[in-house]
Amino acid sequence: MSYFGDIVEAVVSIAKGMGVTIRTMVRPPETVQYPDIDVLDPKMAGYSANLKPVSERFRGILTVNTDSCVVDNLCARACPVNCIQIEGLKGPKTKAKNLLPGGKDLPKTRYPVRFDIHIGRCLYCGLCVEACNTGAIYFTREFRGQTQDYGNLVRHFVSESEAERIKKLAEEEAERAAREKAEKEAKKAASEEKKDTGGDRPEGEDQ
Amino acid sequence: MSALNTDIWTLNMGPQHPSTHGVIRFLLKTDGEIIEDADPDIGFLHRGLEKIAELLPYAGFMPYTDRLDYLAAVNMNWGWALSVERLADIEVPLRAEYLRVIAAELNRISSHQIAVGSLASDMGAFTPFVHAIRDREMINDLFESLCGSRLTFNYCRIGGVSHDAPEGWIERLSDYLDYYEPMVDVFNDLITNNKIFVERLKKVAPISAQKAISYGLVGPNLRGSGVKFDLRKDDPYGIYPELEFDVPVGLGYHEGELGSCFDKYMVRIEEIRESIKIIRQCIERIPEGEIVAKVPRNLKPPEGEIYCRTEAPRGEVGFYVVSNGSPKPERVKIRTGSFAAMSTIRDLARGWMIADLVAIIGGFDVIAPELDR
Amino acid sequence: MQATVDRLIAQLPILQEVPVWAVYLVWMIVVGAVLLATVSLIAGITSWVERRIAGRMQSRIGPNRVGPNGFFQWIADGLKCLFKEDITPDNADWSLFRVAPYLVFVGMFGAWAVLPYSARIFAADLNVGILYVMAITSLVVIGILMGGWASGNKWSLFGAIRSSAQIVSYEVPAGLAITTAVVMSGSLSMQGIVKSQAGPMGILGWNVFNNPFATIAFFIYFIAAVAEGNRTPFDLPEAESELVSGYNTEYSGMRFVFFLFAEWANLFLIGAVTTTLFLGGWQGPFANPDTWWGVMIGGGWFFLKSCVFVFILIWLRWTLPRLRVDQLMGMCWRYLVPIAFVCLLGTLLWMSILGQRAFFGVIKMAAGVGI
Numbered sequence: 001m002s003y004f005g006d007i008v009e010a011v012v013s014i015a016k017g018m019g020v021t022i023r024t025m026v027r028p029p030e031t032v033q034y035p036d037i038d039v040l041d042p043k044m045a046g047y048s049a050n051l052k053p054v055s056e057r058f059r060g061i062l063t064v065n066t067d068s069c070v071v072d073n074l075c076a077r078a079c080p081v082n083c084i085q086i087e088g089l090k091g092p093k094t095k096a097k098n099l100l101p102g103g104k105d106l107p108k109t110r111y112p113v114r115f116d117i118h119i120g121r122c123l124y125c126g127l128c129v130e131a132c133n134t135g136a137i138y139f140t141r142e143f144r145g146q147t148q149d150y151g152n153l154v155r156h157f158v159s160e161s162e163a164e165r166i167k168k169l170a171e172e173e174a175e176r177a178a179r180e181k182a183e184k185e186a187k188k189a190a191s192e193e194k195k196d197t198g199g200d201r202p203e204g205e206d207q
Numbered sequence: 208m209s210a211l212n213t214d215i216w217t218l219n220m221g222p223q224h225p226s227t228h229g230v231i232r233f234l235l236k237t238d239g240e241i242i243e244d245a246d247p248d249i250g251f252l253h254r255g256l257e258k259i260a261e262l263l264p265y266a267g268f269m270p271y272t273d274r275l276d277y278l279a280a281v282n283m284n285w286g287w288a289l290s291v292e293r294l295a296d297i298e299v300p301l302r303a304e305y306l307r308v309i310a311a312e313l314n315r316i317s318s319h320q321i322a323v324g325s326l327a328s329d330m331g332a333f334t335p336f337v338h339a340i341r342d343r344e345m346i347n348d349l350f351e352s353l354c355g356s357r358l359t360f361n362y363c364r365i366g367g368v369s370h371d372a373p374e375g376w377i378e379r380l381s382d383y384l385d386y387y388e389p390m391v392d393v394f395n396d397l398i399t400n401n402k403i404f405v406e407r408l409k410k411v412a413p414i415s416a417q418k419a420i421s422y423g424l425v426g427p428n429l430r431g432s433g434v435k436f437d438l439r440k441d442d443p444y445g446i447y448p449e450l451e452f453d454v455p456v457g458l459g460y461h462e463g464e465l466g467s468c469f470d471k472y473m474v475r476i477e478e479i480r481e482s483i484k485i486i487r488q489c490i491e492r493i494p495e496g497e498i499v500a501k502v503p504r505n506l507k508p509p510e511g512e513i514y515c516r517t518e519a520p521r522g523e524v525g526f527y528v529v530s531n532g533s534p535k536p537e538r539v540k541i542r543t544g545s546f547a548a549m550s551t552i553r554d555l556a557r558g559w560m561i562a563d564l565v566a567i568i569g570g571f572d573v574i575a576p577e578l579d580r
Numbered sequence: 581m582q583a584t585v586d587r588l589i590a591q592l593p594i595l596q597e598v599p600v601w602a603v604y605l606v607w608m609i610v611v612g613a614v615l616l617a618t619v620s621l622i623a624g625i626t627s628w629v630e631r632r633i634a635g636r637m638q639s640r641i642g643p644n645r646v647g648p649n650g651f652f653q654w655i656a657d658g659l660k661c662l663f664k665e666d667i668t669p670d671n672a673d674w675s676l677f678r679v680a681p682y683l684v685f686v687g688m689f690g691a692w693a694v695l696p697y698s699a700r701i702f703a704a705d706l707n708v709g710i711l712y713v714m715a716i717t718s719l720v721v722i723g724i725l726m727g728g729w730a731s732g733n734k735w736s737l738f739g740a741i742r743s744s745a746q747i748v749s750y751e752v753p754a755g756l757a758i759t760t761a762v763v764m765s766g767s768l769s770m771q772g773i774v775k776s777q778a779g780p781m782g783i784l785g786w787n788v789f790n791n792p793f794a795t796i797a798f799f800i801y802f803i804a805a806v807a808e809g810n811r812t813p814f815d816l817p818e819a820e821s822e823l824v825s826g827y828n829t830e831y832s833g834m835r836f837v838f839f840l841f842a843e844w845a846n847l848f849l850i851g852a853v854t855t856t857l858f859l860g861g862w863q864g865p866f867a868n869p870d871t872w873w874g875v876m877i878g879g880g881w882f883f884l885k886s887c888v889f890v891f892i893l894i895w896l897r898w899t900l901p902r903l904r905v906d907q908l909m910g911m912c913w914r915y916l917v918p919i920a921f922v923c924l925l926g927t928l929l930w931m932s933i934l935g936q937r938a939f940f941g942v943i944k945m946a947a948g949v950g951i
Contacts, residue, residue, distance in 0.1 A: 007915065010402040014900065020397040021334060021899045025636040030341055031640075055348075057370065059355035080267040125270035125361045126369065131504075139355065218734050238737075281655060331812055331902030397899070403813055405903045450942035560817075561738075562904045 015158045031179050038200050040141055059124045060142045062117050064157040068096050068136035071110035075128035083121040084128060087114040089170035090177075099135035106134055111170070120153040215243055222251050222565075228325060229575020230567065237561065243562060245556040247549055252579040260539035265291050266365055267508050268539075273359035275524075275541065276577040278321055281314040282519035284363035289444055290515035290526040291365045295508035302496035303367035303445045310353070310379070311488045312360055317346045318520035319475045319482075325397045326472055326569035327522040330407050335398040342390055350488075352376055355499050358469030365506065378492055384483050393477055399476060407474060408570065409463025410413075411563045412555045419466065423547040426522025427478065428571055431457035431471030438518035450488050452481045468570030475572070478520075488512075504533050521545055521572055545577040584847050586692030595821030611703050615876055624654040624846040626890060630844070633891070634898045645832075657837075664833035672830065680727035681831065681838035688842040688849060695852050696770045698862045698879035699869035709770035710758055713853060714751070717808065720842070721747045724817065727839070731830040737830075742815030742905055749912045750807040756920035757801035760927045761857040764790050775869075778893030781856025782881075786860040797856040800920050802889075805850040807912070810843065812891055813900040814908060853880070859885050866945030915920060 032039070041056050054060075055113055071088030088110040096108035147153065158166075208298030220233040230251035236244040254288045256275060273280040285307055292299060299307075302458040335440045347357040362369055367400045398404050414424070419432040429436055434479045436456040441445045455477035457470030465469075510532045520543020529538040548571040556564050585607050588595060626645070628651060635642030668674055694709040696702050705713050721744050728740020762768055765776040770841035779785015783877050788798045807814040817876030831839060836866030855861055903911065 003915075013400050013402045013405075015400065016396045017899045018895060020588065021895060022394055024334075024338070024639055025637070029636060029641050030344075030639045031641045051615045055352040055355070057353070058351060059354040078267065080263055080270055123359075123361075124272045124356065125359075126272075126355065127267065127361075129271065130369070140470070196278075200307050216734065328902065331815065332900060333634075334638050334898050337640065341639050398901070401901065403903055403907075407901060407904055408650060560904065560906070 017076055045186050050135075054141050054143070056141070058139065058141045058143075059091075059126055061119055061145050061155075062122060062124075062128070062137060062198060063138045063140050064115055064117070065138075066112050066115060066158055066162070068099050068134045069115065070096050070108045070134060070136075071112050072133070074133065077129040078131035079146040080125065080127065081121050081123055083118040085114065086112055086118045088112050089166060091166060091169045091173045092176075096136075098135050100137070103135065111166045112158050113166050113170075115156070115157040116154050118154050120150075122204045208539050209289045213238060213251050219562075224234045228573055229578070231568075231573070231575055231578065233564070235561065235564070237258060240557055240560045240562075241487055242556050242561060242564060244509055245553055247552060249549060249578050251576075252575045254580065257539050257541060262535065264403040265508070265536065266460050266502075266536045268536075269364065270359065270361045273361055274576060275580060276519065276521060276543070276574060277358055278574065279314050279318040279520045280358065281310040281347050281362050281464060281481045283489070283524060284361065284519060285311055285445075285527050286515065286517040286524045287519060288363040288365050290528045291508065291512055293515055294511060294513045294528055295365075295506060297366045297500055297502060299367055299500055300497040301327055301494055302331075302371075303498045305489050305493040306368045306372065306498065307363060308445055308447070309486055309493075310350075310360070310368070310520075312485045312489075313346055313349065313380075313452070314360075315482045315520045316479050319479050320346075322479070322520070322572040323394075323472060323571075325402070325473055326468075326566070326572075329569045331564045332398055332401075332404070338394060338397065338439045340358055345386075348381060349376070349380055349413075352379070361549045364499055364502075366502040368498070369499070371498045377493075380486070381490055384486060385515070388480070388483055391429075391476065395476065395574075405461045405463070405469060407562075408469035408566055412559060413464035414466040414551070414555065416466070422551045424522070424551065425544040426518070426520070427464060427474040428522060428544065428548050430455065431570075432466035433457055438516060438523055442516065444515075444517060449492075450485055452485050452488075455481065473494070478530055479534070506530060507534055515540075519544065521574065523546070526555045537568075541580055543580070545573045546571050549578055616689070617705060619689060619692055619845050620841070622848050623841045624658070624910040625652045626656075626844040626847055627840070629890070630897075633894050635900050637895075644802055646772070651923070659876055660717060660881075661833050661837045666835070667830075667832050669732050669830050675729040676726045676730035677830075679942070680723050680730060680834045681842075683723030683726060684842045685723075685838050687717055687721075687723055688846050690716035691849055691853070692845075693946040694770050696774050696856060696861050697882055699771075699867075699875045701875070701879055704769045705769055705805055707767075707769045710762060710773065710853075710857070713770075714755065715760065716776065717753070717849075718747075720808075721942075728817075734831050736829050739817040741838065744906070746810075746816065748809055748907060749909055750804045750916075752762075753800050753912060753916035753920040754804035754808060756917070757797045758805070758857060760794060760797040760920075760938065761787050761801075762926050763924070763927055764794060766929065768859075770856055774856055774863060777860040777863050782860070782864040785863065786858065788858040790804050791927060792856070793930065795917065797923040797927070798854070802850075802854055804912075805854060806891050806893065806896065806917060807908070809846045809850055809893075811847075812897040813902050816901055817895075842902065847890045847893050848886055850893065851886035854889055855882060859861075874929050882947065901926040 047142055071086060073086060076082070076084040076086050090102070090109055091111040092107050092109075095105040098105050124139075126139070129139060132138075214233075216237045216239075218235040220235055220238060222230040222232045232248040232251065234244075234248060235242055236246075242415040252273075256271055259271060263271075269284060277282045280562055291297075301470055313399040320339040320343045322579060324336035326341075328336035350360055351357050354360050365487070367474060410560050414422075414428075414432045416432045416434045419429050419434060424432070433456050435456050438444075438540075439452075440454055455474050457465055457467075458466040459467075460469060460473045506528045510530055512527065512529040514525055514527045516523050518524075523540035523542070524544065526540075527540040528536055531537045551570070552564075552567060552573075556567055559567070582604075585604055587601060589600070598874045631653070632642035632650065632839065643653040647655045668677055676910075693863045694706055694712055696705075701872065724743045724747075725740050726792045728736045728743070731737070750787075761773065765773040767773055767776065773787075777785045777787055783789075788795055810817050830896075861883075862878030863883040867878035867881055869878060
């Protein structure tokens with residue numbers, strides 16, 4: 001009797017499966033027609049309410065705000081694949097704006113002359129973003145990084161002109177520091193001479 | 208009259224094949240359709256992760272554990288974070304524990320969706336795979352809002368998690384679970400109870416409980432043979448002791464053999480339901496608080512070694528970490544469930560047909576990156 | 581056809597200058613070309629329909645870029661395959677390798693010559709029509725075996741061997757079901773079978789409604805025809821997940837297109853033969869074969885019924901997993917063949933006891949007698 005039971009079971013289960021398929025067929029499809037729809041737009045049109053544009057926390061291609069970068073190499077050290085190469089030069093002392101919410105501005109003495117990120121090697125893991133104290137390096141929502149030339153995969157965030165400007169600044173700073181140092185040494189030498197020859201006593205000392 | 212002679216055929220089920228899950232190669236010796244010997248050849252996806260771990264600080268290895276089993280990334284992250292935390296005695300805040308469980312169980316659902324979908328597609332039904340992927344896309348969207356990535360999440364950190372749940376995420380998660388729980392029944396209607404599918408799988412390669420234990424199988428492969436062993440209950444970690452859930456085991460469903468491919472498949476389907484239960488409990492009980500403990504940037508755990516295991520969707524994942532007091536580990540050894548499963552296939556496949564070999568690989572849910580690390 | 585050509589010669593005097601055999605020859609070539617064009621069009625459009633329906637069944641859209649709703653996708657694919665490199669593997673037996681696609685195509689295409697598209701529209705009305713269909717579709721087995729063997733690839737050989745076992749076995753229940761229909765209709769010719777299914781409203785005379793055994797025979801014939809056409813759930817010979825396309829793995833370019841062509845046109849052929857045998861062919865409401873518009877409507881009914889079967893075949897393919905070889909053979913010999921025998925015997929008994937009356941005729945008779 002299981003002969004006929006088998007047949008009935010087969011027919012019933014196949015009919016149920018076919019029912020699911022036909023019900024799926026009459027529902028609207030879930031496809032997002034990608035190049036026609038701007039997936040970065042917050043008001044993206046979609047077929048179902050479950051489709052959302054790319055989220056704000058999406059880990060896209062990295063970008064750097066070199067004004068906020070204080071060249072402390074925290075990101076380069078945190079990177080597991082060594083895809084960040086930074087070179088910095090000492091320049092005049094300023095404040096670096098902190099891009100993180102509620103963060104204080106940090107003192108900045110070093111300026112980046114070279115900040116390269118190899119987006120082909122990058123793991124998009126976010127360890128560099130977490131390591132940065134000023135929020136200078138952060139993710140964009142851009143994911144279209146394709147290019148036909150392998151060299152283009154290395155993104156340079158300090159342009160040539162910017163690098164020149166910083167080198168000039170660094171030279172000026174070096175000169176200024178050298179001058180200050182010379183003045184300081186001259187002052188020190190002068191005060192030591194005065195001490196040796198028993199010069200004027202400081203006022204108000206033995207009254 | 209001379210006796211009829213049949214020859215043994217040597218076939219190569221090559222590294223590129225539509226249904227070996229990843230790049231795995233089998234050298235088959237078959238007598239017509241019946242397999243005499245299925246010699247596995249692995250290592251095509253070996254990336255030297257264990258060696259790379261010796262060159263990186265502890266926190267820097269976290270993105271590599273994502274790639275260890277990319278379909279269950281959070282569970283791998285958690286395994287690594289747990290082993291370093293136990294080694295360095297770091298306490299994880301309570302909200303982070305809850306977030307870890309939510310993410311891990313969500314990832315378990317998503318990994319099982321692919322596992323059952325690809326077993327169905329190996330059997331020739333292409334629609335259930337696409338349906339499973341469609342439902343999984345919403346989990347990807349949830350993770351994207353949570354931590355920014357859709358596959359390799361890098362979510363756990365040593366001492367907690369990386370991102371807190373954004374505004375409205377818990378509601379979206381709850382809506383998704385309400386949407387998905389009845390879809391499991393729809394999926395069962397479509398393929399699980401389909402007579403052709405059941406007949407294909409219910410008697411193929413049964414493994415008895417003793418054999419499963421002696422082979423070292425873990426996870427749903429072990430539970431499919433009737434052994435009720437789940438690390439979340441038997442060697443718990445995190446807040447699993449406070450959560451209520453069942454451990455589904457294989458029962459010889461549909462009058463099949465115990466431990467067959469169909470049993471393992473059913474264990475996965477039932478585990479999806481259990482994970483939904485777990486996530487719902489966590490959503491109710493999650494407290495406010497910190498999401499990551501204060502861990503020094505240059506973490507130097509004390510000298511020592513530890514073996515720490517967690518329950519990933521494909522079985523037990525064990526991290527054996529040896530520390531020598533420096534910021535980089537001395538040796539890391541990773542033990543995954545797919546390796547044990549792969550080692551049983553040679554014994555198991557003898558006497559079955561080539562079509563059954565595909566069913567066996569899919570039933571074990573072997574995945575190449577976990578196999579080769 | 582002979583009648584048509586003779587009438588044509590009688591009406592157009594210039595044709596009487598030409599030797600008769602030449603007129604016949606040209607006419608045959610013209611009809612063959614028209615049929616080829618129709619089959620090609622139907623195969624192409626069926627491929628488009630299949631891809632769109634498969635897409636919707638999987639919550640996605642099918643092809644939608646090439647032409648309105650992707651309608652020209654098959655033309656684009658065909659053109660692309662025309663320009664592809666023609667690769668013949670080194671191990672291949674090159675003469676058999678090249679002939680195999682043609683055999684598969686001819687095996688499928690030959691059956692279209694006897695299909696009763698409508699009461700007056702057909703290419704040839706052989707008086708052994710259905711037997712000819714069964715015979716010519718068996719050429720496909722030889723083509724598949726050749727393709728698998730000559731590819732020089734063990735996986736292709738696998739697919740070919742499985743396929744030959746499958747098709748040859750499923751000829752048996754198909755033949756038995758056909759015999760059931762033939763017995764009910766009293767003729768082997770396709771037009772004869774259709775004409776015998778005339779009845780009230782054009783529907784109640786169909787063979788499938790003749791007696792309960794005929795309904796079962798209809799389902800058996802349909803399942804056997806699906807197996808003959810190598811469609812899921814019986815598509816082991818081209819099991820994608822195991823054999824990477826089985827016997828047509830090594831084919832590329834236009835040769836590959838021939839195989840696919842044959843498969844898609846076969847969908848419509850399965851539908852056409854099933855409707856001819858069991859669902860009344862071109863019979864239907866308002867399909868009066870005497871008037872020209874009745875003939876047109878009949879052609880419409882035939883096409884509609886075949887399309888319903890095409891849709892059911894696509895629906896089955898994208899829902900069901902495939903059967904393993906031994907399960908497939910087991911199903912044929914243990915389930916289909918005994919039930920087909922029972923149906924045949926049942927039909928014969930029914931007709932000898934109750935005459936050639938259809939089911940509803942019997943009900944009317946019983947109502948008249950009993951009440």
